[in-house]
Every structure is written in structure tokens, then in C-alpha cells.
Amino acid sequence: MKTEGGKRIVIVGASAAGLTAAETLRRRGWDGHLTLIGDEARPPYDRPPLSKQILTGAWEPQRTTLRAPQELARLEIDLRLGRPATGLDVKRRQARLAGGATIDFDGLIIATGVIPRRLPHGDLNGVHVLRTLDDALALRAALLTGPRVVVVGAGFLGTEVAAAAQTMGLEVTLVEPEPVPVRRPFGDRVGALVAALHRDHGTDLRCGVPVRGLCEGGGRVTGVELADGSGLPADAVVLALGSTPATDWLTGSGLTLANGVVCDALCRAAPGIYAAGDVASWHNPRFGTRMRLEHRMNATEQAMAAAGNLLGDAQPFAPVPYFWTDQYDTKIQAYGIFPPDAELRIIDGDPADGHFTAAYGRHEVVVGVLGWNAPRQVRAVRNLVVERAPWTTSTDTSALLPVPVN
The missing domain is CATH 3.50.50.60 (FAD/NAD(P)-binding domain)
Incomplete structure (x- = not known):
């Protein structure tokens, strides 16, 4: 398959974004040499359960593992776990690992995530x-x-x-x-x-x-x-x-670093070099602003987009961000963006009852929707954000909401 990445692709970061990028490349027919580098010795695992199911003991640790060993083996990747990247030379197309080893690449996807403050x-x-x-x-x-x-x-x-x-x-x-x-x-x-x-x-x-x-x-x-x-x-x-993007290893590499790896709308940081997940700062053309999202769904979607664009898709990454939090018996789900100067309006339900949906408007446009214990309702009004509906639309969303089931 002809690709911007040549015949050697390296992915730095072996969490959800890095693994998804590797799977996307193989699924799309990439049959060249593929290396996945991770700073932890563990195989790729999911992070959202750590602050909930793992802490409470509801899950055993192995349940967070994203892929079984045989599934990883089918990807035919050079898996370098427990070997963090320590440097990058863009001109020479080389990544350095702890211990001094170097890996040559033609294409690179950076998915190193963040570091806790x-x-x-x-x-x-x-x-x-x-x-x-x-x-x-x-x-x-x-x-x-x-x-x-x-x-x-x-x-x-x-x-x-x-x-x-x-x-x-x-x-x-x-x-x-x-x-x-x-x-x-x-x-x-x-x-x-x-x-x-x-x-x-x-x-x-x-x-x-x-x-x-x-x-x-x-x-x-x-x-x-x-x-x-x-x-x-x-x-x-x-x-x-909060966290800071894990970019120290990129100092002096020639890439632009500012609250993450600075990318264009294609998630491209430099020719043949892309970033995805928590570490990527990219221009989202849907909202006309630069974003860096530390959300699980974005890690997956952006990794797919970065891998596809490395293969030549040239498609801007313009998602509606989606994220959620589970606390006690409450699930809060959100689509879109939530600027500090946005206006909030309850569009269904009542906060006093513990079930409601809300819209956030800015510049007379719906930019975000939130559901509090209202998964069906918030999915139904997601299109208000997708379609950049006028703020006046949020006063009458009855046609968008699901019909109650008796």
C-alpha cells in the first residue's frame, strides 16, 4: 500500500490511542514494518476503570487489558514495552529509547499521553x-x-x-x-x-x-x-x-510543542509525523479552535484519523467531543464544547429529580449538550451540536427527544 509513511512506521505510546493506531494501520492493509513503543511493561490497557472499578475492587486488574495476547500477535508488530522513548530526531527520522537504542522510521504517530501534576x-x-x-x-x-x-x-x-x-x-x-x-x-x-x-x-x-x-x-x-x-x-x-502533555522527550526534536504536540487539522505535526490522544493539540475545524482532549473516546477516534491520514486520507479530524463520568449512581455524559462564557439551559427533565438534559449556547449557537442520568435523551439532542443549531432551537427540543416508554 502506498503511504506517506514509507515502509517503517513507529508508534510511540502503547495505550488506547497507540494500540488503535496500530490496529487501524493493519485493518487498512498496511503490511510494512510496524513498531509499538510503550514506557510501561504492561500490555495496552484501558484507563477509565482505574478511578472507579479498580479502586473499589469491582474489577480484577486483568480486566482492563485491551487485547488478549493472541490478538496482539495477529497484528505482527514489534512490541517494545517498558522502553520509554527519550528523544526524537526529525531530520534523521529516528526515535531514541531508554538504554540508548534507536529506531528508524518513515512514518511516526506520537501517542504518549500525559503526566500527572x-x-x-x-x-x-x-x-x-x-x-x-x-x-x-x-x-x-x-x-x-x-x-x-x-x-x-x-x-x-x-x-x-x-x-x-x-x-x-x-x-x-x-x-x-x-x-x-x-x-x-x-x-x-x-x-x-x-x-x-x-x-x-x-x-x-x-x-x-x-x-x-x-x-x-x-x-x-x-x-x-x-x-x-x-x-x-x-x-x-x-x-x-490535572496533567501536562508527555512531550519532554520531544524537546529539541524540531516539532512545535505548546500544550502538547502542535498539529494541523489532519493531526499532522510534520511531514510523515502525526499525533493522537491526550498529547495532541490540533485545530478542530468544526469548532474553529485548537483543542487538546484528555477523553477516552477521543483517543480512539483521533488515533484512527491519524493512522488514516498517515496512509494518505488527508481528511481533517473534526469530531464532536464526547466524554462522561460515573460517580455513585450518577452518570454525566457530554457532547461538544463547554466554554466558560456559554449560556446553560435545561431542555428536558429537572435537576431536582436527578434526571435532566441541558444545552450550552455560545454566539447564538448550541455548542454542547449534557445529560445527567439521561443517556437516551442526551444522545437524541446530540444533533443540536452536530448541526450547530441556533440557540433558539434549544427552547423546543420535544421533537428530538425519545418518546417515553410506559
């Missing part, structure tokens, strides 16, 4: 981050000792971890410098509902106050000091402070 002294015993399966297993082992838990950061990850710890019967405090949880993606109104959800389940929620630092004794964390001078005793602290 930490606080100073974040390496104390009892301080955890959650990105890898090993992180999740270590945190679960700590939670099984019945500690007082402080979760720092109330975005999706922090609220999911707090919910998991709470369902395990632990004493949980959730700290967030913003006035409400998940404010950045969803705004104050939905954030207030998430705050109420956690308080109703017994979580001590401290919003609107930043963390000043961690307290320690004998090399172990003993608590969290807040900016207002108060302290929170803790036996375990989980840092859910």
Missing part, C-alpha cells in the same frame, strides 16, 4: 497520583487500610476518586480552589449539583480555597495545609491536579 514534596509516602494501573493498585492497597483520605482537585478524576473512596466507607475530604467541582468543563450550575451529590454521600467538600502545601512527619504525609491557614489531617492524599 504534583505538589512540592509530592513524593512523600502516602501521597498518590492516578495515571497508571500500578498507580491505581497502589492507591487501592492504601485505601484498604482505612485511612483518612484527602483528594486535592475536584475535576473528573478527583471527584471519581472521592466517590470511589466514599463507597468504600472511608472518611473523605475533597479540596478544590474553584467555588464548585468540575467548574472548568461545566460551569457553576452543574458544578453545584456535583457538589451536592458528594455532600449527600458524606464527603467533606472544601471549595474555594487553594492548597498551600503538604504536611509531613518522618517522610510520610500527615495532612494538607490550606491557604486560609486551616489544616486537614490525612493518612493518604490523592493529587488530582
Whole structure:
């Protein structure tokens, strides 16, 4: 098959995006040499269950594995696990690995994901981050000792971890410098509902106050000091402070790096070099803006697009972002984008009843829809975003909503 990538394609990053790129190349008929590089020794696995099913023990670790060994073998790939990439030479078309080995390539897909942010002294015993399966297993082992838990950061990850710890019967405090949880993606109104959800389940929620630092004794964390001078005793602290793109290994490579690997609408960072997943910053022509998404569905869709464009498709990647979070008995699903200046309107159901859908509008256009325990309804109104429906449309969506079944 003729391809922009020549006869040697290398994929750096062996999580969902990297694996999907490899599968897409083979499915599309690519029969050249294919190398998949991963910094973890484990075969590719899924990350969303880590903060939920793995922490609570509902799943055994092996259930997160994305493909069985025989399925990986059928891909006929040179699988380099536990060998992180340490450098890239765009001109020589070479990737460097830990230990000094180099791999030549004609085509490259970068899917190295992100790295969790930490606080100073974040390496104390009892301080955890959650990105890898090993992180999740270590945190679960700590939670099984019945500690007082402080979760720092109330975005999706922090609220999911707090919910998991709470369902395990632990004493949980959730700290967030913003006035409400998940404010950045969803705004104050939905954030207030998430705050109420956690308080109703017994979580001590401290919003609107930043963390000043961690307290320690004998090399172990003993608590969290807040900016207002108060302290929170803790036996375990989980840092859910967001992430930074894993691009340090690309410094000096010649690629443009700015909040990720900067790509065009084709997910192309340079001729024959593409990026996908959490690490990719690309121009989404559907919304006319640059994006970098840390969502599971985007990892799959963007990897397919990057692989296809490496094979010569030349198709802009213009998705409607889709993401979700599960907390306690609540599922929040969202399609589109949610700018901080967007207007919110409830279009079906009632927040007081725990089931509703909402639309977000900006510049007189629907740019996002959200469902709170309303999976059928939110799928039905997704087209408001796809079609860039006028904001006035969100006042009458009865024709779009499913007919109730008695």
C-alpha cells in the first residue's frame, strides 16, 4: 500500500490511542514494518476503570487489558514495552529509547499521553497520583487500610476518586480552589449539583480555597495545609491536579510543542509525523479552535484519523467531543464544547429529580449538550451540536427527544 509513511512506521505510546493506531494501520492493509513503543511493561490497557472499578475492587486488574495476547500477535508488530522513548530526531527520522537504542522510521504517530501534576514534596509516602494501573493498585492497597483520605482537585478524576473512596466507607475530604467541582468543563450550575451529590454521600467538600502545601512527619504525609491557614489531617492524599502533555522527550526534536504536540487539522505535526490522544493539540475545524482532549473516546477516534491520514486520507479530524463520568449512581455524559462564557439551559427533565438534559449556547449557537442520568435523551439532542443549531432551537427540543416508554 502506498503511504506517506514509507515502509517503517513507529508508534510511540502503547495505550488506547497507540494500540488503535496500530490496529487501524493493519485493518487498512498496511503490511510494512510496524513498531509499538510503550514506557510501561504492561500490555495496552484501558484507563477509565482505574478511578472507579479498580479502586473499589469491582474489577480484577486483568480486566482492563485491551487485547488478549493472541490478538496482539495477529497484528505482527514489534512490541517494545517498558522502553520509554527519550528523544526524537526529525531530520534523521529516528526515535531514541531508554538504554540508548534507536529506531528508524518513515512514518511516526506520537501517542504518549500525559503526566500527572504534583505538589512540592509530592513524593512523600502516602501521597498518590492516578495515571497508571500500578498507580491505581497502589492507591487501592492504601485505601484498604482505612485511612483518612484527602483528594486535592475536584475535576473528573478527583471527584471519581472521592466517590470511589466514599463507597468504600472511608472518611473523605475533597479540596478544590474553584467555588464548585468540575467548574472548568461545566460551569457553576452543574458544578453545584456535583457538589451536592458528594455532600449527600458524606464527603467533606472544601471549595474555594487553594492548597498551600503538604504536611509531613518522618517522610510520610500527615495532612494538607490550606491557604486560609486551616489544616486537614490525612493518612493518604490523592493529587488530582490535572496533567501536562508527555512531550519532554520531544524537546529539541524540531516539532512545535505548546500544550502538547502542535498539529494541523489532519493531526499532522510534520511531514510523515502525526499525533493522537491526550498529547495532541490540533485545530478542530468544526469548532474553529485548537483543542487538546484528555477523553477516552477521543483517543480512539483521533488515533484512527491519524493512522488514516498517515496512509494518505488527508481528511481533517473534526469530531464532536464526547466524554462522561460515573460517580455513585450518577452518570454525566457530554457532547461538544463547554466554554466558560456559554449560556446553560435545561431542555428536558429537572435537576431536582436527578434526571435532566441541558444545552450550552455560545454566539447564538448550541455548542454542547449534557445529560445527567439521561443517556437516551442526551444522545437524541446530540444533533443540536452536530448541526450547530441556533440557540433558539434549544427552547423546543420535544421533537428530538425519545418518546417515553410506559
